[in-house]
Structure formats: C-alpha cells, structure tokens
Amino acid sequence: MVATRELPRDYLEAGSVDLKRDSRLPILLSVAGLVLFLGFGWLFVVVLGRLRPEVADTGLSFRFGDLYGLLALVLGATVLMATVVVAHEAVHGLFIWLFTRSKPMFDVGLGYASAGAPGWYLSRLPYLIVALAPLLVLTLLGLVALALAPSALLLPTVAFLALNAGGAVGDLAVAVWVLLQPADCLMNDSGDRVTLYRRLR
Numbered sequence: 001m002v003a004t005r006e007l008p009r010d011y012l013e014a015g016s017v018d019l020k021r022d023s024r025l026p027i028l029l030s031v032a033g034l035v036l037f038l039g040f041g042w043l044f045v046v047v048l049g050r051l052r053p054e055v056a057d058t059g060l061s062f063r064f065g066d067l068y069g070l071l072a073l074v075l076g077a078t079v080l081m082a083t084v085v086v087a088h089e090a091v092h093g094l095f096i097w098l099f100t101r102s103k104p105m106f107d108v109g110l111g112y113a114s115a116g117a118p119g120w121y122l123s124r125l126p127y128l129i130v131a132l133a134p135l136l137v138l139t140l141l142g143l144v145a146l147a148l149a150p151s152a153l154l155l156p157t158v159a160f161l162a163l164n165a166g167g168a169v170g171d172l173a174v175a176v177w178v179l180l181q182p183a184d185c186l187m188n189d190s191g192d193r194v195t196l197y198r199r200l201r
Contacts, residue, residue, distance in 0.1 A: 001123050001186075002099055002122070002123055002126050003099045003100045003117075003120050003121065003122045003123070003126060004120070004121050004186075005119055005120060005121070006121075007121055007186065007188075007197060008186075008199070010199055010200045011186060011197040011198065011199055011200070012197060012198060012200060013195055013196070013197055014181075014185070014196050014197060014198040015177075015195075015196045016193055016194060016195040016196065017173075017174055017177070017193065017194045018192065018193045018194075019112055019114075019170075019192045019193070020192050020193070021193075026112060029169050029170050029173070032169045032173075033166040033167060033169040033170075034166065036165050036166040036168070036169050036172075037162050037163060037165065037166030038162075040161065040162045040165035040166065041158065041159075041161075041162035044142075044146070044158045044161045044162060045158060047143065047146065048146050048154060048158060051143075051146050051147045052146065052147070052151075052154070055151040055154065076156070077159075080156060080159055080160060080163065081163060083160070084160055084163045084164050084167060085108075085113050085167070087134070087138060087164070088113075088134040088138065088164055088167055088168070089106055089113050089114065089115045089134075090115075091133050091134040091137050091138060092104070092114075092115035092130060092131075092133065092134055093106065093115040094133075095129055095130045095133045096115060096116075096117045096120075096130055099120075099122060099126045099129075099130065100117055100120045100122075102117060102119070102120065104116065104117055105117065105118055105190075105191055106191070107191040107192060112170070112192070114191035114192055115191065116189045116190045116191030116192075117188075117189055117190075118188070118189070118190035118191065120188065120189075121186040121187065121188050121197065122186065122187050122188075122189070123184070123185075123186060123187075124178055124179075124181065124183055124184075124185050124186075124187070127178060127187040127189070128175055128178060128179070130189075131171045131174055131175045131178070132168075132171060132172075132175055134164065134168060134171065135164065135165060135168040135171060135172070138160075138161070138164045139161060139164065139165065142157055142160060142161040142164070143161075145157045146158070146161075174194055177196075178196070181196060181198070182198060182199070184198075184199050185197060185198050185199075
C-alpha cells in the first residue's frame with residue numbers, strides 16, 4: 001500500500017502533531033529552525049568555498065551606504081523568503097500528487113505554511129519522501145546553482161538554501177517521529193495536523 005482514501009478497519013489513531021492546538025510547538029520549531037538556518041548557512045558557505053574558491057571571498061559581499069540600499073536589502077530578503085516558502089510547499093505538493101494523483105491542499109497560517117492531503121492515508125516510506133523532498137530536492141538544485149551561477153547570485157543562493165533548511169525543521173521532526181513507528185503505520189496529513197495510525201496487534 002502506498003496511499004489509500006479508506007483507513008483500514010484494523011487501524012486506530014496512535015498520535016498526532018497539531019500546530020493549531022499546541023501553541024508551544026510553533027515557538028519551539030521557530031527556535032530550532034533558527035539554529036538550523038545558522039548551521040546550514042555556515043555549512044553552505046563552506047561548501048561554496050570548496051566549489052568556487054575563486055569567488056567565495058568576493059561573491060558574498062553586500063554594501064549599502066544609504067536608506068535606499070537598506071530598503072533594497074529588506075525588500076530582497078522579503079521576496080527571497082516568500083520564494084522559499086512557495087518553492088518548499090510546491091515540492092511537497094508535487095510529491096503528494098505523485099503518490100495520490102490528487103490535488104494537494106495548501107494553507108498559510110501564523111508562522112507556518114503547509115501542503116497536505118487530508119483525504120489520504122500514506123504508508124511510511126511515501127510519507128517520509130513527501131516530508132523530506134523539499135529539503136533534499138531544493139538543496140540539490142541549490143548546490144548545482146552554487147557551482148554554476150554568476151557570482152552576483154551566490155549570496156541569494158546561499159540564503160535560499162539556509163532558509164529552506166531552517167524551514168524544514170518541522171518536516172525533519174515529523175520524519176524522525178515517523179521513523180520510530182512500525183513500518184506498516186499510516187499517516188494522514190491535513191496540512192496543520194499530522195495524524196499517525198497503527199495496525200491493531
């Protein structure tokens with residue numbers, strides 16, 4: 001079984017992660033996401049130094065001497081963050097569609113964005129692929145861009161990669177939780193709530 005619309009009769013709910021009900025969870029994820037952002041940001045700068053040693057020292061510089069430069073930085077950061085969110089959730093949605101052949105549901109809330117398949121139950125491996133695909137796919141594409149992009153695009157690319165990695169903190173946490181479950185478990189992801197079902201023993 002990869003995905004099904006009908007929960008088998010011998011399965012019962014065994015736990016859930018709910019962003020709307022647990023008010024502390026978004027805060028914890030935000031703090032952990034910041035740590036991931038900083039850690040992966042440093043890692044991607046190191047990788048850039050290995051891939052492009054001739055531009056690593058000069059390609060990550062930014063200067064602004066007036067208000068317009070500061071406004072350009074803020075605007076650029078805002079556009080970049082929005083681009084990361086859209087790309088991240090689009091990859092989730094693509095893999096949801098690949099496994100279910102059904103249109104995913106997208107949602108944006110305070111401090112989070114999500115793609116879900118509320119009418120579907122996915123087995124463990126397909127769900128893990130859906131959860132981790134944005135981190136893996138966008139990181140791979142970003143590393144290719146670091147190797148090939150003009151030097152002017154290196155800073156935005158590193159920032160994109162770090163923001164995407166930091167934004168994947170919820171995906172990583174749920175993936176670890178799912179990996180600790182029985183191999184025949186089923187997952188239902190409604191976007192802001194992930195529910196796990198286990199077979200009766």
